[in-house]
Amino acid sequence: xxxxxxxxxxxxxxxxxxxxxxxxxxxxxxxxxxxxxxxxxxxxxxxxxxxxxxxxxxxxxxxxxxxxxxxxxxxxxxxxxxxxxxxxxxxxxxxxxxxxxxxxxxxxxxxxxxxxxxxxxxxxxxxxxxxxxxxxxxxxxxxxxxxxxxxxxxxxxxxxxxxxxxxxxxxxxxxxxxxxxxxxxxxxxxxxxxxxxxxxxxxxxxxx
Numbered sequence: 001x002x003x004x005x006x007x008x009x010x011x012x013x014x015x016x017x018x019x020x021x022x023x024x025x026x027x028x029x030x031x032x033x034x035x036x037x038x039x040x041x042x043x044x045x046x047x048x049x050x051x052x053x054x055x056x057x058x059x060x061x062x063x064x065x066x067x068x069x070x071x072x073x074x075x076x077x078x079x080x081x082x083x084x085x086x087x088x089x090x091x092x093x094x095x096x097x098x099x100x101x102x103x104x105x106x107x108x109x110x111x112x113x114x115x116x117x118x119x120x121x122x123x124x125x126x127x128x129x130x131x132x133x134x135x136x137x138x139x140x141x142x143x144x145x146x147x148x149x150x151x152x153x154x155x156x157x158x159x160x161x162x163x164x165x166x167x168x169x170x171x172x173x174x175x176x177x178x179x180x181x182x183x184x185x186x187x188x189x190x191x192x193x194x195x196x197x198x199x200x201x202x203x204x205x206x207x208x
Contacts, residue, residue: 007063008042009054011094020051028082032091039073042066062096065114072113085097106157106192118153119146148172152179168198177203 018038023104025031041048052128072092081084095110113146146176148164148171156162158180167185169192176183177200 006066006067007061008045010052010096011054012062014059016049016093016097018050019089019096020206022089023086023093024081026082028079028085031082032077035073035076035089039070039077042069042073056064064111065095068111068113079147094127104155104157105153107153120148144173145175149175149179152176152181155182166197167193170200173200174203 013030015038018034022031025034037050038052041050041052045053061207072088076085076088076092079088079185080097099109100109102109107118142195143199152162152175161182161184162172162176164183167173167187173185173196174181175181185193185196187196
């Protein structure tokens with residue numbers, strides 16, 4: 001999930017309860033009025049008088065990306081029918097009250113919009129090579145770090161073991177360390193393996 005975006009801590013119980021009440025409304029205009037109230041609290045948490053924004057007490061909180069949440073609220077406000085508005089409200093409610101992950105990764109499918117760092121297009125159209133995290137192009141057969149990174153984000157969970165049978169410069173293992181995966185690499189050339197190990201030592205665990 002993107003680290004440089006603004007998140008807002010919401011009170012899960014208050015938000016879910018409000019969305020449940022909104023789903024009972026029979027008039028589109030009234031429904032949108034209640035949604036505007038939520039939007040106002042997200043835009044200006046200091047003026048929240050409805051208890052949607054967490055206040056540091058013992059209530060269960062849910063961090064949500066402000067820009068994505070506002071986008072979903074605007075989507076409700078832009079609807080032309082009560083049925084479609086309720087559909088979006090129900091989707092927002094499920095995203096607030098449920099966490100749905102698969103057996104193969106840590107992605108919350110109920111809030112997939114928040115994952116800017118996971119690409120949905122081809123990995124072969126990356127405009128440039130990632131040169132951060134000890135990644136250098138000294139080994140002739142290596143591929144761009146974005147490829148193993150995306151594969152691990154999509155198909156592994158934090159703490160899983162990833163095997164690279166063709167270690168080379170250690171691209172995959174460097175990304176394993178950055179993402180909190182346990183990497184095992186196999187390399188036939190002792191010199192290449194030693195150099196890859198030296199670069200691995202430069203990487204801090206889970207330093208995304």
